[in-house]
Amino acid sequence: MKITGWIAPVILAMLMHLPAPSLAADGGTISGTIQVKKSRDLPNVVVYLTGVKGDFPAPTEHVIMDQASLTFKPHVLPVLRGTTVDFRNSDSILHNVFSPDEIADKFNLGTWPKGEIRSHEFKKSGVAVMLCNVHPEMEAWVYVLDNPYFTKASKDGSFEITGVPPGKYTLKTWHKKLKPVETEVEVSAGETATVELKMLKRGR
Template sequence: MKHSQTLFVVIMSLLIMMGSIAQAGSIKGKVTYKKKKYLKTTVVYIDSVAGEFSPPKEHLLMNQENLVFSPKVLPLLVGTTVDFYNSDEVAHNVFTPDKSADKFNLGTWPKGEIRSYTFDKKCENTCDAVMLCNVHPEMEAFVVILQNPYFATVDKDGNFEIEDLPEGKYTLSVWHPKLKSESQEVSVVDEGMTEVTFSLKK
């Protein structure tokens, strides 16, 4: 009897998993702009997806190396913690003037040290915060704080793919630090691939 109960649970779990896989689709697309070099800092994301999403337990990393933040743009789910690591021989600081990250200032620290911040302030759909170093004013990076985990950073050619999206209708948007935001309505179908293109303007 105990074996048959276990078998039942396993079978039901498999069916549920198969069901959930079968109900997911993906969005694939391309973002274009007259200057290709601008594309690498583009984030594509779903505005809003029903439900609550738990942030990852693992921290994301933003490195400070050769007087540059890396990555330049870091999209993340609200509640995610970012470790700011100093790889340089010189001291760095990280602060933001943006309310979306409570205008934090993590202070100044030397090579090899990490200071962390959790981006837990919820805003409507999305918001961003610029990361600056007051020791080196030319350094700049952006954290894009999102409501859900369905987002992607485009590659150097502007291509992107968002996978495992639940079936449904969504607003797909593009974020860029210098270019105008764009949005499109998209439908994600069961096991389907929705293709989208964005043409950005300044």
């Protein structure tokens, strides 16, 4: 799979309402491609940087995770630490949201009807599973990150992180079924660093 030009990931990011990191004045760009065996896994791959220095205040804007057609949407939601996620019920039946994970403070928001929202603020970094006690098949993941330099891969495996302060970082990936991979990346002001990654199934 090849990068199809810079415009494709940008348009996809806009369509998918991915978090847009604020543009640092002299930032650089990381542009990459991920290869996996099953391409349907790609839109659920989180790509993020570690080792970025600085304070990143919690966003004031809430992020929505919808419950529609008996499905959490999106299935994987990366957020900056301190983000409040609004869980909306868009179905005509009752849903619940809870998480057994410490990262999510083991919250249980109860059960609520269509059109209503209940919220949780994610204060710890790491990954937490979201479940519904009414529908055991419902499952989603919130990945809480320490800095705003993250994104999700596009359907074609391409991704782009912009406005990255110049420096050397470790770029990491996460997917619930795939082994995480990481690579060192050096970012220079006004330039684009390219990376190519391959993710294999966990347990190999």
